[in-house]
Amino acid sequence: MNSRERFFATIERKEVDRPASWLGLPVPSAEQGLLDFFKIPRIQEMSNAIGDDVYAVEMPYHSPDANAIYTALNFAVESDQNEEERTLTAKGFFQDYTSEDVDRLDDFNWPDPTGFVDTDEALRLIAEAPEDKALLGVCWAAHFQDSCAAFGMEEAMMKMILEPEIYQAVIDRIVEFYLKANEIFYKAVQGKIHAILIGNDLGSQTGLMLSPDLIRQFVLPGTKRLVQQAHEYGFKVIHHSCGAISDIIDDLIDCGVDVVHPIQALATGMEPKALKEKFGDRVSFCGGVDAQNLLVNGKPEEVAAKVKELREIFPTGLVLSPSHEAILPDVPPENIKSLFETLKMPAGV
16 A cells, blocks of 8 residues: 555545554754654655655745734734734733624734635645655634634633624634635645645643533534535545544534544543544544653653554554644654654554
């Protein structure tokens, strides 16, 4: 099997020679250590160097306010707050709006993604991809997280209860922004990439950040629209949410999600064996190799043991990957090497 065949077979829960893998997205501060260790000149060559199956292409987005789609909507009230300093808890543009202000959404200067999604760059990035890899378009479309930024996180939670009309109006408008941005990207890359990564962080280490009912009322309708849009263009959908999200995995399945990302192994209720038993015949997963402790502090042989354990639990149906997509500089490259070398061993070795 080549990487692309292995990826599709894995997420479709068919027989594979070995489970598919994805390294994730090394942050810039981690890149040089990986380049030095694997003796490669460019991070774009990492996939071939380690024998990874997935090659990620982030949606290129460049505007006067943002150089990434996940910072495209700048709701920050403090005018001197740059991209790196933006937080969901900071005061947001709509913090003082009530349900009587639903018709005032255009007070905010909503960007038009038509002028900022760079399709030429997207095609150039795709052209750089190694042959036979599964290409993953990273779009994020984090409508819930942006809605938190729009009000300030604490205020957003209160609006859901006390002023639901204004919260609903704002999150719907955010979804429309992402649908438009995604459509531009999807039309350019249709037939060239194979899956899309979208999502929102809905979980903490021990549970959901808000009740399942509130997630179902305010967040998942937008999620379903974003998933359906990607499916209409022929893409598989990997849905990201950190944390303990087992209580809404059934809902994500109902939204049409193909792959739940990640299995954050140390989060409550996210034990791989339990997830396999409860959901494994209806959805696939990505993740499982603990990036909170094991990959940071463990020895290569401990990483290898975890990979073997995950392969026994998920002979297919799991894109084996670190439990968080961002590879940080505190992860020793030796542990990355061990992960991928063990993954390529024959089963049972």
